Amino acid sequence: MSASGGTKAIVAALLANLAIAVAKFVAFIFSGSSSMLAESVHSLADSGNQGLLLLGGKKAQREATPQHPFGYGRERYIYAFLVSIVLFSVGGMFAIYEGYQKIKHPHEIDHWYWPVGVLVFAIIAETFSFRTAINESNVLRGKQSWKEFVRHAKAPELPVVLLEDLGALVGLILALGGVSLALATGDGVWDGIGTLCIGVLLILIALVLAAETKSLLLGEAAGVEEVKKIEAAIVDGDTVTGIIHMRTLHLGPEELLIAAKIAVQHDDTATEIAAAINAAESRIREAVPIARVIYLEPDIYSEAEAAKGSDREAAPGGPAEPAEH
Numbered sequence: 001m002s003a004s005g006g007t008k009a010i011v012a013a014l015l016a017n018l019a020i021a022v023a024k025f026v027a028f029i030f031s032g033s034s035s036m037l038a039e040s041v042h043s044l045a046d047s048g049n050q051g052l053l054l055l056g057g058k059k060a061q062r063e064a065t066p067q068h069p070f071g072y073g074r075e076r077y078i079y080a081f082l083v084s085i086v087l088f089s090v091g092g093m094f095a096i097y098e099g100y101q102k103i104k105h106p107h108e109i110d111h112w113y114w115p116v117g118v119l120v121f122a123i124i125a126e127t128f129s130f131r132t133a134i135n136e137s138n139v140l141r142g143k144q145s146w147k148e149f150v151r152h153a154k155a156p157e158l159p160v161v162l163l164e165d166l167g168a169l170v171g172l173i174l175a176l177g178g179v180s181l182a183l184a185t186g187d188g189v190w191d192g193i194g195t196l197c198i199g200v201l202l203i204l205i206a207l208v209l210a211a212e213t214k215s216l217l218l219g220e221a222a223g224v225e226e227v228k229k230i231e232a233a234i235v236d237g238d239t240v241t242g243i244i245h246m247r248t249l250h251l252g253p254e255e256l257l258i259a260a261k262i263a264v265q266h267d268d269t270a271t272e273i274a275a276a277i278n279a280a281e282s283r284i285r286e287a288v289p290i291a292r293v294i295y296l297e298p299d300i301y302s303e304a305e306a307a308k309g310s311d312r313e314a315a316p317g318g319p320a321e322p323a324e325h
Helices: 007-031 034-059 075-104 113-141 146-152 156-187 189-218 224-234 270-287 303-307
Strands: 240-252 256-263 291-299
Touching: 007 034, 007 113, 007 256, 007 270, 034 075, 034 113, 034 156, 034 189, 075 156, 075 189, 075 240, 113 146, 146 156, 146 189, 146 256, 156 189, 156 256, 224 240, 224 270, 240 270, 240 291, 270 291
Parallel strands: 256 291
Antiparallel strands: 240 256
16 A cells, blocks of 8 residues: 555554544443443454455455456445444444443442543543554645545545544543443433434444445546646647546545546658657646546547537547536
C-alpha cells in the first residue's frame, strides 16, 4: 500500500484498539457494565476493520491479469465498504441490543474503578491514534476542510480511520458519562442509555462510510485540479487544437484512466497525429503521475456537429457538456 493509503495511521489504530479491547473486556468482567461490553466489542470490531484495510491494500497491489486488465486497485474500496458493514452490524447493532437489555434489566455497576480506569486509559490511547490519523491526513488534505477531505479523498483508508477514531473517542465519552451517572444515581439504566447512544453513533458513522465508499466503488472522476492539468497537457496548440470531450475514472486511489476525443487538423498526416498523441500522453503522465491508462481518439472538430448539442452519441464531432466537479 502506498504512503497515501495511511498505513502508519492504520497500524497505530490497530495497536490502540487491540489494547483497548482487552482492557475494556476485563473491566466488563469485573464490573458488569454493559457500556464496557459494548465498547469492548466496538474496539474489537475496529481492530478487525483495520485488518481489513491492510488486507485490501495488500490485495490491491496484485498485477493485472487478462480477466482483470485494469488491475485490482478497487480492492481497497471493497474492503473499506466491508468496514462500514462490520461497524454497522457488529458495533452499532450489538451496542443497541446491549443498551436495550440493560435498560430493561438494570443492575448496579460493581467495582466502579475498573470501568472508569479503563475508560481513561482508552481515551488516552484513542487520542494518540486519532492524532496520528490527523497528522497523516494533513499531508494529503491541503486546503480542504475536513468534510471535503472525507468526501473527496480517493484513498479510503485515512477517512475510514479518522471517522472510526472520532467515533471511538465520542463513544468513550458517552460510556464514561453513562457509567458516571449510573454510579452517582445508583441506577444502572444510565449505563444502558450510554450504551444505546454508542450504538446510534456507530450506526451513523457506518452509514457515512458506506455512502462515501459506495461512491468510490461506482467510479469517481479525477479531481478538479487534476482535470485542469490533464486538459492543459493534452492540447499543444499545433496538432492537437482542442478537446472535444473527455472522461476520467479512478481505477484505484493511485490509478487513473483517461479517455478523450481530441481535435486535430484536417490536413495532418497519420504519422503526425500518432506523434502528437504520444507526446500528449507523455505530458499527461508528467503532469498527473497517477494517469496509468490513457486513450486518445483523434477527430476533426465540426461546427455542424457541435450545433447538434452536447450529446456525445448525437454529436461525435462536437463538444461535450461541461463535466460536473
